[in-house]
Amino acid sequence: MQNKKELQKEQILRMSGVNPRKCMRCGKCSGTCPSYDEMEYHPHQFVYMVETGDLEPLMNSDSLYKCLSCFACVDRCPRNVEPAKLIEALRLTVIREKGKNHLKSDDIPALLDDEMPQQAIVSAMRKYSK
Amino acid sequence: MKVNYFPGCTLRTKAKDLDFYARECAKILGIELVELPDWQCCGGVFVTSSDEIASKLSCARALVASRDDNRALVSVCSACHNVIKQTNHAIKNDAKFADAVNRYLAQDEEHSDPYFGETEVLHYLELLRDKVGFDKIREAVKNPLTGKKIAAYYGCLLLRPGKVMAFDDVENPQIMEDFIRALGAEPVIYPARNECCGGYIALEDAASAKKKSDTVSHSAANHGADMIVTACPLCKYNLTKNESPLPVVYFTELLALALGVKENDDAE
Ligand code: SF4
Ligand code: SF4
Numbered sequence: 001m002q003n004k005k006e007l008q009k010e011q012i013l014r015m016s017g018v019n020p021r022k023c024m025r026c027g028k029c030s031g032t033c034p035s036y037d038e039m040e041y042h043p044h045q046f047v048y049m050v051e052t053g054d055l056e057p058l059m060n061s062d063s064l065y066k067c068l069s070c071f072a073c074v075d076r077c078p079r080n081v082e083p084a085k086l087i088e089a090l091r092l093t094v095i096r097e098k099g100k101n102h103l104k105s106d107d108i109p110a111l112l113d114d115e116m117p118q119q120a121i122v123s124a125m126r127k128y129s130k
Numbered sequence: 131m132k133v134n135y136f137p138g139c140t141l142r143t144k145a146k147d148l149d150f151y152a153r154e155c156a157k158i159l160g161i162e163l164v165e166l167p168d169w170q171c172c173g174g175v176f177v178t179s180s181d182e183i184a185s186k187l188s189c190a191r192a193l194v195a196s197r198d199d200n201r202a203l204v205s206v207c208s209a210c211h212n213v214i215k216q217t218n219h220a221i222k223n224d225a226k227f228a229d230a231v232n233r234y235l236a237q238d239e240e241h242s243d244p245y246f247g248e249t250e251v252l253h254y255l256e257l258l259r260d261k262v263g264f265d266k267i268r269e270a271v272k273n274p275l276t277g278k279k280i281a282a283y284y285g286c287l288l289l290r291p292g293k294v295m296a297f298d299d300v301e302n303p304q305i306m307e308d309f310i311r312a313l314g315a316e317p318v319i320y321p322a323r324n325e326c327c328g329g330y331i332a333l334e335d336a337a338s339a340k341k342k343s344d345t346v347s348h349s350a351a352n353h354g355a356d357m358i359v360t361a362c363p364l365c366k367y368n369l370t371k372n373e374s375p376l377p378v379v380y381f382t383e384l385l386a387l388a389l390g391v392k393e394n395d396d397a398e
Contacts, residue, residue, distance in 0.1 A: 015179040034326045034342050038335075066338070069175055070326035071290035075300050082291075085178045092179055103334065111333050115371065117144040117363040119209050123174030123330035126185060 008093065009053050016089035020051035022079045029073035029083045039063040043073045043083040050086055064091040065102050065128060095130050103128035131261060133252070134196045134203045135163035138210035139171045145207070145363035151386035152206045152254055158270060158389050159262050163204065166192055174209050175330065176216040183230045189217040190231050193249045194242050202250040204257055206382060208287035208362035211253040212295065219294045222247025253288065253297065255305055255361065255381065264312040272390035274314025280384070281318045281355035281376070282306030283346060285365045286326050300324070306359065309381065313388040322349035327368040340372045347374035359384055 013019070029043035030036055041049065041063045049058055058064070064087060073083045094100055103124055112121075141149035156163045170188035177185060192214065196203040205211045221228045232244040252260070258267060284303055292300035303324065307317035327346055328339030347369050350358050358378045360366050369378045386392035 015181055017180060034328075034345075035331075035338065037341075038338055065334075066331070068286075068326050068329045068331055068342075070286040070329065072286070072326065075290050075292045088178045092177070092182070108333075113371075115144065115367055116333070117140045117367050118171075119138075119140040119174045119207070119362075119364045120330050120333050120367065121174075122139070122171060123209070123364070124333040126173050126175055126177060127330060128334075 005053055008055055012050060012089045012093060016085040018082050018086045020047045023047045023081045024079055029077050032072045032076045034070060035066040035068055038066045046086050047081055047083050058090055059094050101129040132162045132164055132201055134199055134201045135165045136169050136192050136203060136205045136210055137165060138205060138207045140363040141207055148206055148380040148382055151382035151392060154391045155382060155385045155389055166195055172210045172213040176213045180224055180227050186217045187234055189214045190235060193218055194245045196249045197245060198242050202252050204252045204254055206254040212287040215251045216294055218247050218249060218251050221245060255309060259305055264308050268312045271314055271388045273388055275388055276314050278315040279318050279354055279356045280310045280315045281320055281350035281358045282310060282323060283358050283360045283365060284324045285362055287362060289324055313384060318353050318355040320349045320353035322346045327365045329364060332368055339368050343368040343372040347376060351375045
């Protein structure tokens with residue numbers, strides 16, 4: 001019988017299609033990440049920590065919501081690991097739980113200004129909420 | 131030439147210029163943009179997880195309709211194009227995902243045959259490069275933008291993921307520079323042209339978006355550009371909101387100026 005942690009890791013690997021064992025820890029993903037400064041855990045750490053099954057700290061970290069889905073780490077990784085897909089799978093695992101939305105629709109009006117494009121609102125809802 | 135057109139939500143509201151001038155210029159260039167009758171929002175960003183199905187159905191429906199019309203599916207907005215193209219790629223390359231999508235679509239009141247990624251998905255710039263040709267555009271230019279130094283801002287969505295978007299060289303793209311040359315202006319190459327503006331984080335963390343946007347607009351300014359050109363409403367918002375030292379315009383406005391569709395001073 002597998003424990004919850006192992007099941008969760010398996011699910012994250014399945015959702016993302018990422019094989020963290022391909023990573024050679026060169027750090028290029030973190031070096032190129034535009035949100036590096038705002039993150040508690042950086043893209044290469046996501047990869048390493050998922051590999052070792054250390055999911056809890058990642059799932060509780062605000063770093064999940066600092067990723068911009070810019071895919072710089074995906075295209076610049078020399079080993080084709082695709083860290084952004086791992087971050088996305090972790091974020092989804094969190095926000096799919098009942099009551100775990102990072103952004104609630106009621107919060108949105110206060111965040112808007114007159115020029116804010118619809119694209120920003122729908123994108124944020126898609127990344128931060130279920 | 132007839133193609134299907136997916137404008138997207140933002141082009142109906144905050145980015146009307148991006149849409150309007152795309153339609154006007156298409157007429158001059160002999161392209162008929164046929165707006166899909168009942169397109170639905172693309173969702174703004176593609177969710178990479180393969181078990182995320184329902185949120186990708188709007189794009190799937192637009193792709194099926196275009197397959198049935200036997201026309202390419204074109205968008206102007208970088209985000210719509212990215213999400214539609216990534217959805218099409220997933221349907222084409224992930225049989226399990228395609229099966230799930232087709233099971234959903236079969237429940238639509240009016241539904242078509244199963245879909246396996248047959249539609250050609252094009253960004254308007256690709257339409258100009260690959261179907262019209264930049265040479266033809268050069269010939270159609272009435273008011274060449276001579277002397278203007280223009281920084282092409284690709285951002286993320288047109289280029290990445292590179293193996294899916296297949297738009298241009300991910301790290302050294304040329305298409306927008308070639309477009310700028312065809313209009314008679316001079317492209318300015320600068321290091322941050324394919325870096326992120328901050329995207330949707332602008333909604334909840336404006337300071338974070340500012341850092342990213344400043345990197346881009348200052349990089350363009352430091353390399354001697356007079357203006358920045360983009361295909362993305364959110365890039366334009368982030369750069370403008372964060373007081374870019376250079377004006378930020380849509381590529382369709384630039385095209386309209388050069389083709390004589392737009393007066394120089396009627397920017398909204
Ligand atoms: S760039 Fe790729 S190989 Fe290098 S640390 Fe990041 S994930 Fe690992
Ligand atoms: S996709 Fe996310 S983690 Fe990867 S480089 Fe961009 S912001 Fe950083």
